[in-house]
Amino acid sequence: MISLRNVTLAYPNGVRALEAVTLEIGKGEFVFLVGHSGTGKTSLLRLLYREMFPTGGEIVVDGIRVDRLRHARVPALRRHLGVVFQDFKLLGDKTVWENVAFAMQVTGAHTRDIMRQVPRTLDLVGLAHKSRMFPGELSGGEQQRTAIARALVNNPKLLLCDEPSGNLDPTNTTEIMELLQRINLKGTTIVVATHNQAVVDRMRRRVIRLEDGRVVADEERGYYYLGLGQSKVLSG
Amino acid sequence: MQATAIGTVAVTVALLGAFVFVRVTLAGLGTQILDQIEISVYMKADATPSQVAAARSALARDPRVASVEHVSRAAGLAQLRQETRGVIDMSIISANFLPEKLRVRAKNLDNVPAIAASIGKIRGVDNVVYNPPVVQRLLQLGTVMRRIGIAVIAIFVLVAGIIISNTIRLTVFARRREIAIMQLVGATNFYIRLPFICEGFLDGILGSALAVVVLAIVKTAVWQRLLEALPWAALGSARFDAPLLALELLVVGGALGIVASWISVGRYLRA
Numbered sequence: 001m002i003s004l005r006n007v008t009l010a011y012p013n014g015v016r017a018l019e020a021v022t023l024e025i026g027k028g029e030f031v032f033l034v035g036h037s038g039t040g041k042t043s044l045l046r047l048l049y050r051e052m053f054p055t056g057g058e059i060v061v062d063g064i065r066v067d068r069l070r071h072a073r074v075p076a077l078r079r080h081l082g083v084v085f086q087d088f089k090l091l092g093d094k095t096v097w098e099n100v101a102f103a104m105q106v107t108g109a110h111t112r113d114i115m116r117q118v119p120r121t122l123d124l125v126g127l128a129h130k131s132r133m134f135p136g137e138l139s140g141g142e143q144q145r146t147a148i149a150r151a152l153v154n155n156p157k158l159l160l161c162d163e164p165s166g167n168l169d170p171t172n173t174t175e176i177m178e179l180l181q182r183i184n185l186k187g188t189t190i191v192v193a194t195h196n197q198a199v200v201d202r203m204r205r206r207v208i209r210l211e212d213g214r215v216v217a218d219e220e221r222g223y224y225y226l227g228l229g230q231s232k233v234l235s236g
Numbered sequence: 237m238q239a240t241a242i243g244t245v246a247v248t249v250a251l252l253g254a255f256v257f258v259r260v261t262l263a264g265l266g267t268q269i270l271d272q273i274e275i276s277v278y279m280k281a282d283a284t285p286s287q288v289a290a291a292r293s294a295l296a297r298d299p300r301v302a303s304v305e306h307v308s309r310a311a312g313l314a315q316l317r318q319e320t321r322g323v324i325d326m327s328i329i330s331a332n333f334l335p336e337k338l339r340v341r342a343k344n345l346d347n348v349p350a351i352a353a354s355i356g357k358i359r360g361v362d363n364v365v366y367n368p369p370v371v372q373r374l375l376q377l378g379t380v381m382r383r384i385g386i387a388v389i390a391i392f393v394l395v396a397g398i399i400i401s402n403t404i405r406l407t408v409f410a411r412r413r414e415i416a417i418m419q420l421v422g423a424t425n426f427y428i429r430l431p432f433i434c435e436g437f438l439d440g441i442l443g444s445a446l447a448v449v450v451l452a453i454v455k456t457a458v459w460q461r462l463l464e465a466l467p468w469a470a471l472g473s474a475r476f477d478a479p480l481l482a483l484e485l486l487v488v489g490g491a492l493g494i495v496a497s498w499i500s501v502g503r504y505l506r507a
Contacts, residue, residue, distance in 0.1 A: 049420075072425075079422035089417055106423035150421070 001027045001158060001189045002048065007057030007067075009043050009213075017043035019213040021057070025191065027157070030184045032200050033193040034224055035210035041193035044210070045160050048191075049083055050074045062157055079107050081158040082151025086166035088143045090135040090150075096122070097131040100149045107154060117153055125149045125179060141172030148179060152188075159183065161192040165199065173199060197224040238439065241403040245443025245492060246450070248389075248396040249485050253451045255385045256481060275352050277338040280362040287360035288336050294358055295340055300347045305339040312337055323463050335362060393492065396443075400496035404436050408504045415504075425505050432501045433494055440493020444486045452482075 002025040009018040017040045025031050033041045046052040047059055050066055059066040062080065069077060090099050100121060104114045122128045125145040135143050144164060151159055161180070165173035177199055184190045194200065200207060200223065207222025208215060277295075279288055288306065295304045307315075312334040317326045340355070342348050352364045408415065418428050455478075 075419070075422045075424045077422075078420065083420060089420065091414060091417060102417075103421045106418055106421055106427055154422075 001025050001029070001062060002191070003058070003060040004044075004047075005058040007044075007047065007059060008055045009040070009047060009052065010055045017213050018047075018054075018210075021210075021213070021215055023208060023215055023218065025189065027189055028184070028187050030181070030190045030203075030205045031192070032203075032205060032207045032222070033191060033210065034195065034200060034207055037195065039210045040213040041210055042162055043213075045083075045162050045191070045193055048158075048160055049078055049081060079154055080156055081160060082148075082154070082156040084144070084147050084151050084159065084161040084164050086163035088135070088140075088147045088167075090143060090146055092135055095132050095134055096127055096138070096146050096149075099135070099146055100153050103150045103153050121149045121153045124152065124183070139172065140168045141175050144168060144172070144176055145179065148176070148183075152183065156188065158189045159191070161190065161194075163194055164192060165194065165196055170198075177203065200224040238403065241400045241439045242443045242446065244396045244399045245440050245489050246446040248392040248492075249444045249447035249489050250450055251392055252389055252488060253447060253481060253485050255389055256484075257451070257455070259382065259385075275340040275342065275348060275355065275364060275366040277340060277355055277361055278363040278365070279336040279338070279360050281335055283336060283360035283362075288338075291355075291358045291360060292338060295338065295355065298351065298354070300342055300351055302341045303339075304341075307337040307339060309334045309336055397492055397496045400436055400439055400493055401500040403439065404432055404497040405500045405504065407435065408432060408501055412504075428505065429498070429501045433497050436493040436497025437490050438493065440489040440491070440496075441486060442489075443493075444489025447489070448482045448485055451485075452478075 002023075004021050004023050007018055007021045008016070010016045021040075021044065033044065035041055043052065047054055048061055048066065050069060054067050057067065061077070064077060066077065091102065094102065097118060101114050101118050104117060109117075119128060119131070122131055125148055127142060127145050127149065130138065130142065135146065138146065144167075148159075148164075159180075164180070165176055168176065173196065180190055180192065181203070204221045204223075206220050207217070207224070209217040209222075277291070279291070292304055292306055295301050309332050313332050316334070320326060340351065342351055348366050352366050355361055355364050415428055
């Protein structure tokens with residue numbers, strides 16, 4: 001599904017976000033990307049949906065050479081994957097329904113397809129009863145679920161989540177992660193960048209740790225503090 | 237902000253329209269003036285056809301003369317009716333008081349006075365009329381004004397374009413969050429552009445429409461007065477297609493709007 005080979009990313013100001021990163025993520029996997037803020041997790045995700053362009057290396061997403069993609073073809077790429085952000089990025093003047101439908105409208109979908117798919121997706125995330133409300137009227141967890149619904153409505157094979165629980169309290173966080181697991185069970189590949197130790201340790205999925213832009217650990221049923229022995233219980 | 241854009245387009249297009257109108261009118265005037273650079277030879281009222289013919293062939297033989305044209309009294313009357321149509325009611329004149337006329341064009345304008353003098357000696361010729369250099373100056377003025385006019389119009393179009401462009405840029409900036417989300421979700425650049433292009437187009441069309449209305453009002457108010465004040469100028473003889481000009485102005489405004497907004501959105505999307 002995703003393949004990075006020797007990928008390097010240097011920002012114009014000289015900061016080297018990623019250094020010779022090589023990894024593979026298969027279809028249907030659920031992967032945590034962990035590391036301190038600024039170690040390159042977000043940058044890596046950004047490369048995957050072509051928000052940024054790598055300085056070197058090869059990136060393949062679902063068979064497409066993303067690093068070689070022409071600028072004009074980037075929108076097409078993005079329609080085949082879903083992205084979820086820490087700050088939700090919803091349109092405040094549109095209802096939940098409209099926000100989700102928006103992702104279908106920009107791809108030129110037929111109204112009848114939209115009418116069929118949007119309710120289904122809202123059902124999946126458990127927001128069918130709130131489809132007429134505006135983001136401002138929802139809790140953080142509900143807003144994130146709306147964002148997830150929007151990311152899913154075009155049936156992407158890959159879902160990228162950049163600190164999805166960053167703005168949420170523990171209860172909401174649990175809800176969201178359970179939702180993501182359910183989605184993963186249906187076959188969608190999911191990559192979650194996070195620094196939420198509790199979540200990572202609880203779920204015991206594949207964990208890839210980045211430090212200073214390099215992959216320092218990669219384990220199947222991992223813990224947050226990989227490669228440092230057993231999971232560390234931090235005081236406080 | 238929107239009003240500024242529309243207003244600037246209105247001013248630009250109004251100027252353009254006025255310019256075209258003046259040009260067309262001047263062109264009509266110019267033809268008349270050109271006529272007057274010719275030497276007009278008026279035969280006496282009792283001149284015989286053979287005298288007219290003789291005068292004509294004498295002039296045709298003159299090496300300084302480029303062409304001679306005979307304007308019969310009937311033809312002359314018809315032309316006069318045409319030129320003063322709408323201003324003077326010619327139907328009240330029944331008798332043709334016009335003389336036989338010869339239009340003589342000289343090869344070289346410097347020879348005109350000499351030719352005129354020699355014509356005066358031909359039998360049957362009553363009056364020889366030609367116009368002094370003032371006319372020359374008028375023609376030169378026309379050309380100069382045309383060039384200045386084009387430069388002024390170009391500047392105004394540029395200014396209008398810039399203002400529309402900035403207006404659109406402000407709108408784009410105000411909606412940058414929405415645009416970012418659209419890009420994230422996979423909207424093509426064209427899809428994102430479209431509403432802004434439409435807005436620019438509307439600004440342009442509305443501005444032009446405003447200009448057309450203002451021009452129409454001014455023209456109606458001023459035209460009749462002008463015709464009466466300068467009947468000699470035969471301003472009515474310039475054929476002028478008002479609806480076509482209005483349409484052309486609308487097109488110019490719309491095009492200006494589209495181009496300006498396309499450029500300004502494009503700059504944002506690429507940045």
